[in-house]
Amino acid sequence: MSVQAATYSTLINGEPASTSDLVPLAFSGFAHFTAMQVRDRKVKGLDLHLTRLREASITLFGMALPDEKVLRSIRLAIAEGSADKSLTVTIYSQEGEFTAKSMGVEPSILVRADLPYDGPSGPVRLSVVEHERHLAEIKHVGEGAKTYYLHRAVEQGFNDAAFVDRRGRLSEATIWNLVFWDGHSVVWPRAEILTGTMMGIVQRQLRRLGVPQRHEEIKFRDVAGFSGAAIMNSWTPGVMITAIGSNIVPEANQFMDVLHEAYQAEPAMIV
Known part of the structure; x- marks a missing residue:
């Protein structure tokens, strides 16, 4: 597998996502996320990312995933492929949006790995x-x-x-x-x-x-x-x-x- 191919991956609840898993998400707007940069399989400000995800989940869904469950998915994504990558960690409800069923139900986690990026040079x-x-x-x-x-x-x-x-x-x-x-x-x-x-x-x-x-x-x-x-x-x-x-x-x-x-x-x- 090439480095570029290995850099791209998507996990849902720690498992590889299938096409059928991802299709409903294309039409889902009730979710929140954090974006982090991984270099040499390390992350800066991990505590800030976890706090962001926890507090936003409580606001949107009335409950949050345990930090260890979030970390497990992040670890799996970091371990796969290139040592440098950009990760997007999204928390969403499998019940979807426009429904009260997502209230008080443990949300799911989607982690997507992409090629590393350091932003525009500016000005x-x-x-x-x-x-x-x-x-x-x-x-x-x-x-x-x-x-x-x-x-x-x-x-x-x-x-x-x-x-x-x-x-x-x-x-x-x-x-x-x-x-x-x-x-x-x-x-x-x-x-x-x-x-x-x-x-x-x-x-x-x-x-x-x-x-x-x-x-x-x-x-x-x-x-x-x-x-x-x-x-x-x-x-x-x-x-x-x-x-x-x-x-x-x-x-x-x-x-x-x-x-x-x-x-x-x-x-x-x-x-």
Whole structure:
């Protein structure tokens, strides 16, 4: 089996998924997931991924899978094929959506392994649209607005889109967290957002490294006052932003170094 072929696999409840298993999922939008990067069969921020899955399951289904059951599926996917890969761990109900039968029933777990990816090199320019994600604290599936606004941004000559809420606060980007730099401190937007696992890793390592950071409400007009900005998700701790709408953002190589240093300080774990 080639390395590329071995990198792709899909497991449901720890067993290889058949076509008949997967067909219903093509039409299912009531689920949540986490995305993690595996390098040398190790993962950073595993505790954050497990917490995300547990808390979202309780919110959506009224109960969560035991961590050990989740870990078993992740271990199986990591052990198979290439030592480097991207994993998507999805929690869903076999009862499907648009039904009350999924309430209080132990959900299932789907783990898909894909080729490793480290994200775009950047820099990126973001359009600005008013949008608030439903249940923003959950990384749920079926969010067509993310792709819709990405497409509109590209049509306008941007690389992606950033969201502002009804109060005019910048919150997040389509599949990214936003983060800013004032020349001394790391500044996180205060709004209803999904707290990313990369965001959690960077925040705790910045604390360990003694780098100042704070949360504050950031309006569109405030962007011009910052010395740098970036997007981050599981792929990367930081891709430089050089424009948000009509606001030009200075290139901040020092800021990128700070973010990447924080990520490198996080230990990778064998699952």
